[in-house]
Amino acid sequence: MIYFALLILVIISYLFYFIGKKRALNLKFNGNIKLSSQPDYFGYYVVLMALIPALLMWFGLLLFKGNFQEMFVMSPILFPDISTWSDGKLGLILNKLNNLSVIVNLPLDDLTNGEKSILNMASENELTAAKKLANFDKIYGWSNLTLFIILPIILGFLATRSISGKLNAQPIVEKIITYIIKGSSYIAILITIGIFLSLVFEAINFFRYVNPVDFFFSTGWNPNRAFVVDASEGFDKDDLENAFGFIPLLTGTLLIATVAMIVAIPLGLMSAIYLAEYASKRVRDIAKPIIEILAGIPTVVYGFFAALSLAPFIKDVGESVGLPVSAESALAAGLAMGVMIIPFVSSLSDDVIKAVPQSLRDGSYALGATRSETIKKVILPAALAGIMGSFLLAVSRAIGETMIVVMAASLRANLTFNPLEPATTITTQIVTSLIGDVEFDNPKTLVAFALGLTLFLMTLLLNILAITIVKKYREKYE
Amino acid sequence: MNSLNKRLSAEKRFRAYGLFAVALSMFFVLILMWKIFSTGSGAFVRTTIEANVFFNPDFIQVNQNSLEKELYRASYVALADEVVRQNHPKLNEEQFIKVREMYTRKFDYQLRDYLLDNPDKIGQSIIMKITASSDLDQIVKGNYPRDVPEAQRKINDYQLSVLDKLTSEGKVSSVFNFWFFTKGDSRDPESAGIWGAVMGSLYALIICFSFAFPIGLLASVYLEEFVKPGKVTDIIEVNINNLAAVPSIVFGLLGLGMLIGVIGLPYQVPLVGGLVLGFMTLPTIIIASRASLRSVPPSIREGALAVGATKMQTVFHHVIPLSLPGTLTGTIIGMAQALGETAPLLMIGMVAFVMEIPGGPLDPATGLPSQIYLWSESAERGFLEKTSAGIMLLLLFLIIMNTAAVVIRRRLEVKW
Numbered sequence: 001m002i003y004f005a006l007l008i009l010v011i012i013s014y015l016f017y018f019i020g021k022k023r024a025l026n027l028k029f030n031g032n033i034k035l036s037s038q039p040d041y042f043g044y045y046v047v048l049m050a051l052i053p054a055l056l057m058w059f060g061l062l063l064f065k066g067n068f069q070e071m072f073v074m075s076p077i078l079f080p081d082i083s084t085w086s087d088g089k090l091g092l093i094l095n096k097l098n099n100l101s102v103i104v105n106l107p108l109d110d111l112t113n114g115e116k117s118i119l120n121m122a123s124e125n126e127l128t129a130a131k132k133l134a135n136f137d138k139i140y141g142w143s144n145l146t147l148f149i150i151l152p153i154i155l156g157f158l159a160t161r162s163i164s165g166k167l168n169a170q171p172i173v174e175k176i177i178t179y180i181i182k183g184s185s186y187i188a189i190l191i192t193i194g195i196f197l198s199l200v201f202e203a204i205n206f207f208r209y210v211n212p213v214d215f216f217f218s219t220g221w222n223p224n225r226a227f228v229v230d231a232s233e234g235f236d237k238d239d240l241e242n243a244f245g246f247i248p249l250l251t252g253t254l255l256i257a258t259v260a261m262i263v264a265i266p267l268g269l270m271s272a273i274y275l276a277e278y279a280s281k282r283v284r285d286i287a288k289p290i291i292e293i294l295a296g297i298p299t300v301v302y303g304f305f306a307a308l309s310l311a312p313f314i315k316d317v318g319e320s321v322g323l324p325v326s327a328e329s330a331l332a333a334g335l336a337m338g339v340m341i342i343p344f345v346s347s348l349s350d351d352v353i354k355a356v357p358q359s360l361r362d363g364s365y366a367l368g369a370t371r372s373e374t375i376k377k378v379i380l381p382a383a384l385a386g387i388m389g390s391f392l393l394a395v396s397r398a399i400g401e402t403m404i405v406v407m408a409a410s411l412r413a414n415l416t417f418n419p420l421e422p423a424t425t426i427t428t429q430i431v432t433s434l435i436g437d438v439e440f441d442n443p444k445t446l447v448a449f450a451l452g453l454t455l456f457l458m459t460l461l462l463n464i465l466a467i468t469i470v471k472k473y474r475e476k477y478e
Numbered sequence: 479m480n481s482l483n484k485r486l487s488a489e490k491r492f493r494a495y496g497l498f499a500v501a502l503s504m505f506f507v508l509i510l511m512w513k514i515f516s517t518g519s520g521a522f523v524r525t526t527i528e529a530n531v532f533f534n535p536d537f538i539q540v541n542q543n544s545l546e547k548e549l550y551r552a553s554y555v556a557l558a559d560e561v562v563r564q565n566h567p568k569l570n571e572e573q574f575i576k577v578r579e580m581y582t583r584k585f586d587y588q589l590r591d592y593l594l595d596n597p598d599k600i601g602q603s604i605i606m607k608i609t610a611s612s613d614l615d616q617i618v619k620g621n622y623p624r625d626v627p628e629a630q631r632k633i634n635d636y637q638l639s640v641l642d643k644l645t646s647e648g649k650v651s652s653v654f655n656f657w658f659f660t661k662g663d664s665r666d667p668e669s670a671g672i673w674g675a676v677m678g679s680l681y682a683l684i685i686c687f688s689f690a691f692p693i694g695l696l697a698s699v700y701l702e703e704f705v706k707p708g709k710v711t712d713i714i715e716v717n718i719n720n721l722a723a724v725p726s727i728v729f730g731l732l733g734l735g736m737l738i739g740v741i742g743l744p745y746q747v748p749l750v751g752g753l754v755l756g757f758m759t760l761p762t763i764i765i766a767s768r769a770s771l772r773s774v775p776p777s778i779r780e781g782a783l784a785v786g787a788t789k790m791q792t793v794f795h796h797v798i799p800l801s802l803p804g805t806l807t808g809t810i811i812g813m814a815q816a817l818g819e820t821a822p823l824l825m826i827g828m829v830a831f832v833m834e835i836p837g838g839p840l841d842p843a844t845g846l847p848s849q850i851y852l853w854s855e856s857a858e859r860g861f862l863e864k865t866s867a868g869i870m871l872l873l874l875f876l877i878i879m880n881t882a883a884v885v886i887r888r889r890l891e892v893k894w
Contacts, residue, residue, distance in 0.1 A: 181704065182704075185696070185698075
């Protein structure tokens with residue numbers, strides 16, 4: 001229904017463009033009126049006037065559909081005890097009614113046995129509500145459709161009638177478009193605000209259950225303790241003590257990120273140096289795209305590879321030399337992540353190395369330095385700020401990476417600095433706490449937002465630090 | 479002289495390190511690809527067992543005159559059991575269960591689908607290639623070893639002997655696995671397909687494009703052409719750069735907290751997935767589009783302004799069309815990244831088990847990468863090759879998109 005309505009809206013607005021333009025031309029040639037804008041602009045004017053209110057209202061209807069639905073269906077007459085229901089129960093009932101509303105109006109013969117049993121299990125009131133819901137969906141669909149046809153047509157004709165010699169359409173149209181353009185560029189800010197607000201609000205909810213000091217400084221991580229308690233009964237403080245301790249997640253994240261950087265920094269930097277300073281053009285043209293393939297591979301692929309091949313391989317190697325290695329060792333996840341970050345480090349370093357002016361190299365060669373001495377003593381110091389910046393960006397990438405650690409790292413928190421032991425990360429715990437039942441009144445779900453906020457701030461800090469270092473310490477050669 | 483030799487060998491060593499680093503990185507690409515192709519290629523064929531099928535109307539309780547709806551509703555389970563009994567006569571009850579396990583659990587659906595296409599076959603006997611169960615499939619493909627003790631095998635000695643008999647009769651054959659490309663997910667590896675996930679990803683990408691492309695383009699036009707450098711632009715600019723570096727999982731939390739929690743959009747639908755991916759792609763598009771707008775020389779703008787065009791006309795008639803190839807290239811690359819993103823889909827619930835193929839952006843669905851994740855978490859060996867094959871398909875899409883970006887850049891981009 002909604003796609004059909006959108007299509008009609010497009011067709012109507014396209015027609016109004018011609019109607020508006022035609023009327024303007026008519027005035028100009030048959031009415032001998034001098035127009036203040038090009039005829040095209042009258043077409044645009046009519047379209048904008050017809051389209052914008054309809055789209056805004058559609059957006060509003062879409063946003064508040066849930067509220068209307070609840071008002072229409074969940075009346076206290078059908079469900080007398082509705083005011084005592086929790087959000088979770090309300091959601092469950094609504095879901096049930098949604099399923100019922102699809103089948104409630106069908107003839108009995110068309111139903112499968114499963115559907116029949118659903119119908120039989122529902123109470124009389126639920127059936128009435130489901131019928132109401134089906135009605136509501138119908139009414140909602142039709143009101144959308146009429147809104148899409150009637151309102152633009154009325155507005156369009158009003159706008160067409162207002163076209164005259166006095167109306168200067170061009171500035172109006174340009175003003176509206178300027179507002180639209182301006183609005184688009186503010187959306188980026190809105191997204192950031194949205195991220196911040198949604199994280200902060202839910203994190204505050206989380207900190208109602210758990211003391212922030214406990215969260216940031218305690219070393220025990222057993223979120224399932226919160227899960228066994230029913231949210232409506234409130235939580236025993238003792239249950240939550242040591243249930244949400246951030247420290248083991250932080251050490252796990254840093255451990256895996258460190259392993260990743262130990263792989264990625266030397267390989268990425270040396271590849272960049274080799275390709276920028278040594279390789280012939282032909283080698284560079286082949287090798288560079290191949291290394292950049294690594295950056296294009298989705299992280300879920302690395303995670304699969306780490307869990308399927310890398311982790312068992314490391315375990316076998318470790319055991320053959322007598323080292324006990326976990327099947328979910330931090331080493332496997334870190335290595336896979338390191339490989340993923342190689343092209344990130346190498347392409348950023350490559351840019352910085354290329355930016356060092358040739359005159360510095362020539363000067364160094366003229367003094368008799370070899371190429372490697374030039375690189376180590378002249379080019380790298382000159383490019384140091386940029387390279388450090390790229391390392392920091394890579395660290396921030398490693399900390400925020402999710403799929404590799406979800407698939408290859410452990411779920412159990414473990415306060416360790418030994419890469420052969422299992423470790424868990426912030427992102428892994430965000431994912432595990434949100435998979436399955438999402439209940440916004442349980443700290444087990446809400447902790448994801450507190451972790452997300454911490455992660456967001458950590459990566460933000462690293463990025464700002466990287467930009468500051470690059471800006472402050474960059475050598476300028478003019 | 480000695481010190482010069484030392485310096486020269488240090489030079490050689492350093493160069494060798496560099497070469498080694500490049501070679502090692504390239505080696506990683508190769509080993510990754512090799513691993514995926516070697517485990518995934520098996521998913522494109524499926525083992526079938528030839529069987530004589532008699533569509534006995536008594537077992538399915540339909541006749542020649544039955545409507546399509548009745549054919550669809552009828553139960554084919556009894557018929558499937560009967561087919562097994564007829565093709566393997568003289569089985570006791572225990573043996574029958576073992577033999578039945580060699581065929582797919584979706585046996586009845588296969589019979590139903592055949593009958594729906596050929597309703598005239600009721601009451602007739604035909605020879606059909608019935609899909610084998612995943613465990614048997616893995617034995618035939620050689621992924622399960624045969625020479626281990628019976629207790630460690632999913633297929634026992636009796637089933638192996640039946641399999642060998644069927645093979646010697648020439649009844650076991652491999653066919654191209656169309657199901658993988660046409661079906662939705664399934665609990666049984668042999669009948670699980672990727673199409674539902676592909677459609678889910680497609681709807682999400684359409685939403686992502688229709689959100690991020692117009693807004694990204696207009697925002698970059700505003701920042702490059704209309705606004706003078708100042709505090710507001712600085713804030714927007716810093717903001718966009720930071721947004722580009724926010725971890726994808728945080729965007730997922732935004733989708734869960736804002737779009738689902740506050741606005742009340744449904745869980746696990748491509749609409750929400752597409753919007754979240756759109757939020758993520760927006761900075762990429764804005765950055766690419768601004769670079770592209772900046773590369774349009776000022777002489778174009780001055781020329782248009784000189785013949786009396788307004789600022790708006792200059793930008794929309796001349797600057798944007800010239801910068802569009804660069805913007806499109808950036809958009810396609812951003813969309814390719816979005817296609818491979820898994821973490822945000824996990825947050826908004828697009829990782830559930832969905833059998834139906836979604837018909838629109840408001841139907842529950844998984845995405846291509848989240849389907850890969852789902853299969854990779856499954857313990858059955860049959861899903862391992864599905865996972866790798868899913869990855870191959872995902873990589874194929876990424877290659878196509880990136881190639882398209884390169885082609886657009888080469889063909890359409892104007893060099894000034």
